[in-house]
Amino acid sequence: xxxxxxxxxxxxxxxxxxxxxxxxxxxxxxxxxxxxxxxxxxxxxxxxxxxxxxxxxxxxxxxxxxxxxxxxxxxxxxxxxxxxxxxxxxxxxxxxxxxxxxxxxxxxxxxxxxxxxxxxxxxxxxxxxxxxxxxxxxxxxxxxxxxxxxxxxxxxxxxxxxxxxxxxxxxxxxxxxxxxxxxxxxxxxxxxxxxxxxxxxxxxxxxxxxxxxxxxxxxxxxxxxxxxxxxxxxxxxxxxxxxxxxxxxxxxxxxxxxxxxxxxxxxxxxxxxxxxxxxxxxxxxxxxxxxxxxxxxxxxxxxxxxxxxxxxxxxxxxxxxxxxxxxxxxxxxxxxxxxxxxxxxxxxxxxxxxxxxxxxxxxxxxxxxxxxxxxxxxxxxxxxxxxxxxxxxxxxxxxxxxxxxxxxxxxxxxxxxxxxxxxxxxxxxxxxxxxxxxxxxxxxxxxxxxxxxxxxxxxxxxxxxxx
Numbered sequence: 001x002x003x004x005x006x007x008x009x010x011x012x013x014x015x016x017x018x019x020x021x022x023x024x025x026x027x028x029x030x031x032x033x034x035x036x037x038x039x040x041x042x043x044x045x046x047x048x049x050x051x052x053x054x055x056x057x058x059x060x061x062x063x064x065x066x067x068x069x070x071x072x073x074x075x076x077x078x079x080x081x082x083x084x085x086x087x088x089x090x091x092x093x094x095x096x097x098x099x100x101x102x103x104x105x106x107x108x109x110x111x112x113x114x115x116x117x118x119x120x121x122x123x124x125x126x127x128x129x130x131x132x133x134x135x136x137x138x139x140x141x142x143x144x145x146x147x148x149x150x151x152x153x154x155x156x157x158x159x160x161x162x163x164x165x166x167x168x169x170x171x172x173x174x175x176x177x178x179x180x181x182x183x184x185x186x187x188x189x190x191x192x193x194x195x196x197x198x199x200x201x202x203x204x205x206x207x208x209x210x211x212x213x214x215x216x217x218x219x220x221x222x223x224x225x226x227x228x229x230x231x232x233x234x235x236x237x238x239x240x241x242x243x244x245x246x247x248x249x250x251x252x253x254x255x256x257x258x259x260x261x262x263x264x265x266x267x268x269x270x271x272x273x274x275x276x277x278x279x280x281x282x283x284x285x286x287x288x289x290x291x292x293x294x295x296x297x298x299x300x301x302x303x304x305x306x307x308x309x310x311x312x313x314x315x316x317x318x319x320x321x322x323x324x325x326x327x328x329x330x331x332x333x334x335x336x337x338x339x340x341x342x343x344x345x346x347x348x349x350x351x352x353x354x355x356x357x358x359x360x361x362x363x364x365x366x367x368x369x370x371x372x373x374x375x376x377x378x379x380x381x382x383x384x385x386x387x388x389x390x391x392x393x394x395x396x397x398x399x400x401x402x403x404x405x406x407x408x409x410x411x412x413x414x415x416x417x418x419x420x421x422x423x424x425x426x427x428x429x430x431x432x433x434x435x436x437x438x439x440x441x442x443x444x445x446x447x448x449x450x451x452x453x454x455x456x457x458x459x460x461x462x463x464x465x466x467x
Contacts, residue, residue, distance in 0.1 A: 006031075007050065011055045012057075024116060036061070038060055040052075040054070044069070051100075052080070054067055054079060064081075067094070075204075077123075079119075080099065081094050083105065102336075153332055156325045166192070174282075174311050177313045179315045183368035185368070187246065189314070204242045204244065206244050244286070245286070283309075292310070326365075334380070364396060423448060
């Protein structure tokens with residue numbers, strides 16, 4: 001195992017910072033120390049850093065945000081979170097950023113050294129992967145680790161088909177439109193598309209359109225990010241960077257027009273067709289709308305932007321439609337989050353027995369992959385898998401009961417026909433018992449019979465007039 005050049009310790013507590021430095025120093029060539037976000041970012045911008053140990057709560061910000069920026073500055077950097085206040089939100093965000101380890105305070109030397117060596121191993125794999133891009137003869141020694149480091153798991157047939165499609169067309173540098181419910185993994189898929197056609201040196205820029213201010217400020221923000229991306233790609237790197245716009249449907253029409261205008265201004269080559277533009281970056285957009293074209297027809301989404309983005313639409317199925325992926329994803333999250341409680345990866349399978357796995361597989365997961373990650377974290381946190389799975393069963397049964405008590409009423413015809421339809425639906429829900437239906441509707445039984453009979457008479461009269 002090679003010795004990494006530089007490790008950054010980002011910790012505001014002086015005693016803990018000194019302790020981390022004492023443990024880490026013998027294992028590396030150089031240790032840099034920062035006590036706040038500002039100092040940490042200055043070090044990252046002026047030094048090449050291989051591994052960063054970062055506390056979450058800092059005097060002037062959040063360690064997770066520093067890790068996110070560190071990945072932008074040094075795409076090959078590996079990070080370790082060290083915190084005395086682990087939370088669900090921070091753990092999931094850290095996992096999404098590919099954090100190598102999540103260490104809970106108080107810690108000992110053995111734990112820090114183990115986390116450091118794991119991070120060094122991942123750093124070496126990243127370097128091997130980067131070298132392979134420039135020299136095809138160089139290959140990682142550990143293919144399994146390479147697959148785990150990709151952090152994208154596709155088990156179901158539907159996801160395999162999506163990956164097959166992406167692999168076929170990713171070299172064409174065309175835009176992608178990812179459609180799917182909240183939490184299905186659109187951002188992870190966008191990163192996978194980026195990796196298919198980019199290199200570790202090219203930037204992946206994430207913009208959440210739902211959090212952007214409307215108007216000129218949004219346009220300037222997008223312009224700045226995309227121009228920086230173009231500049232970074234043009235300076236001694238191969239491949240293209242990626243700009244990922246999440247919740248694209250949240251943009252106002254004026255912002256959509258400005259975005260389309262920006263794309264036209266920064267395109268090279270012919271302008272006769274927007275999909276033929278050549279950009280120094282790939283644009284990937286994501287939406288939670290099932291039918292974005294319907295939004296176009298209703299005047300809520302710009303036609304030109306839709307035509308540009310929809311050249312390669314990809315619908316990511318919800319987790320309930322790919323249940324065979326639930327257990328592999330769950331085991332992946334167990335491995336990612338289990339280090340908080342110091343149990344070894346080989347024991348991940350033992351945290352949940354087969355009966356409990358089946359309960360997880362049978363659950364519908366309205367929050368999709370994000371909800372699954374949260375539930376796995378809760379299982380580890382509480383060390384009570386049976387209790388958590390029972391809660392899921394109760395929630396699903398309650399949801400099913402709510403759905404069973406819901407009826408739909410067509411808004412066609414006159415009020416009387418709508419009233420009769422409603423009564424018929426309630427009768428069905430009551431198993432055909434009209435007396436129970438009348439009690440449910442809080443009306444006299446004779447009134448219910450009269451309304452239903454009047455409907456039958458009207459139907460008979462209509463039929464007679466036809467014949």
